[in-house]
Amino acid sequence: MIRFDQVTKTYSGATRPALNNVSLEVLKGEFVFLVGASGSGKSSFLRLILKEERPSKGRIHVLGHDLTSLANRKVPYFRRSLGVVFQDFRLLPAKTVFDNVAFTLQVIGKSKGFIQEAVPDVLKMVGLAGKSGRFPHELSGGEQQRVAIARAIVNKPAILLADEPTGNLDPATSAGIMTLLSTINANGTTVLMATHDSGIVDTMKRRVIELVSGQIVRDERQGGYQTQAIPVQDFGAAMERERLAASGAPAPDALRTSVPPVTAATPAAPTAPAVPTAASAPAVSPFAPRTAPVEPREPVTASVRAVTQPAASATSSAPPVPPPLVEPEAD
Ligand SMILES: Nc1ncnc2c1ncn2[C@@H]1O[C@H](COP(=O)(O)OP(=O)(O)OP(=O)(O)O)[C@@H](O)[C@H]1O
Structure with missing residues (x-):
């Protein structure tokens, strides 16, 4: 349904790629979370699927179309098979x-x-x-x-792309939105959702693809939010670094986040939805410290190369998000 073959995207003037040699496949009917620090490449990934950006290297296939060779005049028609939801409605x-x-x-x-x-x-x-x-x-x-x-x-649409759709909503309202997205997915639409909301990802237990500096470092069936860039145990340290940075003090080495080696895994078969309800929605923000120990993750069959990554810089700001996609049909 969606296939990336060794896709690299480097924006003009950028010193490093927004996406770096990404290969993956998303199957019909899957619900996939894209997670990763700000600037790790999530929105770029979605924009490439929409053909709003072109890859610098590699090939992308969506719904049987090779996007590299899809003529511009056919793009509006292609996009009719895609729905898009943004954080700011x-x-x-x-x-x-x-x-x-x-x-x-x-x-x-x-x-x-x-x-x-x-x-x-x-x-x-x-x-x-x-x-x-x-x-x-x-x-x-x-x-x-x-x-x-x-x-x-x-x-x-066959595919629904959602770029932080709950980013402006409180936890109970977010849970309602996730219930709706789960229903849409259960009705056959493949859903890809970029999010920083750890509570949602941990509750839904769907496929999780994690990006660090434009590379896939984790592709996990029924995964959780825990990111390699900011390990859960280190949220407190990350907040302390922010505090020190804001006060102008240098961050002590002891506070730097280390990144464990990573085993990437793979496209998982669609699973039954585990939908959070408004009542059960966890009130967790991406930066909330968590005290529970981190369970070892169960790897799934590998089809994505294992990648070991340096820590991501979490400082990039989000680029402007593209305009709505509906365009009049060409004659
Ligand atoms: N149009 C653009 N021109 C130049 N650089 C860009 C552009 N869009 C994104 N970037 C850069 O590409 C990298 C990845 O950005 P992207 O928006 O894909 O990350 P993200 O994971 O979606 O971040 P966030 O969680 O903050 O939305 C960043 O370094 C960003 O500055």
Whole structure:
């Protein structure tokens, strides 16, 4: 469904690649978390799948298309099979909930009759049946994200890409969004989600791909969030480093994070969803110290090369995220 063969992406003017020799396969029906420190390459990975960026080296296949040779005029049509959700919702502020979702279908030329049926259906699915006449500013953050998800799935995409979809939401609201994404996945859509939310990843127990400095250092079935870049045990130390950095003091060597060797593993078969509920949602932020000991992870069959990585710099800032993907069909 999605295959990366030795993909490297180096942005112009950059001194190091955002993605470095990445090979992996995502199968139909999988739910995959992309984790890693800020700047590790998660958004770049998603943008390459959307063909918003081109790889500097390597090949990418998505839904049977070789993206390297896919003509630009065919890209809008290709993207109809992909839904995208962003952290900041990206709704059209002057359009109602109904019209935000309908707009996606209008620009690809769907009939009025189709739109009148499809939009209420999808709004019902995301739990917003009674709010179709509201404007985005009249909705909570969680409701706005539901509209964004409705918009992303109304055309029944084969793949849903979500770039930190819960990044602006509280834990209970995030749990509701994850329940929704799990339902969408259970209905057959392959989901790839970049996240920093350790609570969600630990609760859902899905495939986890971890990036450090643009390389895959972990590909684990039913994985947890624990990152190589910032090992869980060292969250306290990481916070102490932040405190010292903010106060201008040099970080003592004792506080530097060490990175254990890593065994990368592989594409896992789809598994039954373990969906957090609003009631059970753990109130954990990526930077919350955790006290529980780290369980050894069970490796799965390797098809991704094992990589040993230096610690990632966690200082890069996120680039601007690409605009919504819906484009009118070329004649
Ligand atoms: N358009 C761009 N031009 C130049 N460099 C870029 C661009 N987009 C990303 N980068 C760089 O590529 C690297 C990976 O960035 P990317 O946004 O993919 O990381 P990320 O893991 O998604 O980070 P975050 O968790 O903060 O969103 C970073 O060093 C970033 O500065």
